[in-house]
Amino acid sequence: xxxxxxxxxxxxxxxxxxxxxxxxxxxxxxxxxxxxxxxxxxxxxxxxxxxxxxxxxxxxxxxxxxxxxxxxxxxxxxxxxxxxxxxxxxxxxxxxxxx
Numbered sequence: 565x566x567x568x569x570x571x572x573x574x575x576x577x578x579x580x581x582x583x584x585x586x587x588x589x590x591x592x593x594x595x596x597x598x599x600x601x602x603x604x605x606x607x608x609x610x611x612x613x614x615x616x617x618x619x620x621x622x623x624x625x626x627x628x629x630x631x632x633x634x635x636x637x638x639x640x641x642x643x644x645x646x647x648x649x650x651x652x653x654x655x656x657x658x659x660x661x662x663x
Contacts, residue, residue, distance in 0.1 A: 617632025
């Protein structure tokens with residue numbers, strides 16, 4: 565499922581890491597952000613433990629560790645979401661990016 569609108573250079577603070585990334589608004593249940601392959605390939609090497617939902621990577625010369633469920637807690641706490649009903653697909657910019 566691919567959205568036609570792109571939200572450019574959106575800053576996302578996740579577990580002490582600032583990620584500035586383009587996002588596609590998608591209608592998903594819950595408050596989630598999907599960091600796709602475009603972001604992952606900038607990291608080069610990534611060490612993951614899928615049983616414990618842990619991802620270790622280097623960014624900006626520093627080693628970072630993401631722990632699975634914590635990222636969803638952070639997003640929910642900050643009420644980060646894109647109001648898809650206020651986005652018009654096919655336009656270059658969404659009308660509303662909520663938080």
